[in-house]
């Protein structure tokens with residue numbers, strides 16, 4: 001049964017806020033980035049680099065404008081989807097930003113484990129500049145809640 005448009009958007013906003021809180025909680029533990037485990041759900045998502053990690057930031061975070069993730073599941077396992085947005089994401093131990101610059105197109109494997117909690121880019125690959133992406137997030141529209149200052 002399709003949900004009305006407004007509540008779905010509201011749920012997406014709530015989800016984004018919840019994820020930002022998760023990322024912040026994970027960041028507050030400090031130290032080096034933990035690896036995601038087998039319990040994590042994984043999503044392959046494409047996007048555009050908005051900002052590279054700040055030199056001293058721990059954990060390192062990549063700010064990405066990503067395409068929608070229609071299969072995204074919330075903490076209960078319900079598939080709620082995630083709209084295209086700009087978000088700062090922790091980089092896992094195996095994800096390297098070497099050779100990347102703002103504006104570059106990438107494909108990322110996003111690992112999400114609500115039980116730890118953990119949201120991180122597990123793998124990152126550069127895509128050809130000619131790759132067509134569907135990015136609805138406004139340019140420069142970094143969600144401040146998802147991009148905490150530290």
Ligand SMILES: [Cu+2]
Pocket residue numbers: 016066082083085086087
């Ligand atoms: Cu997102």
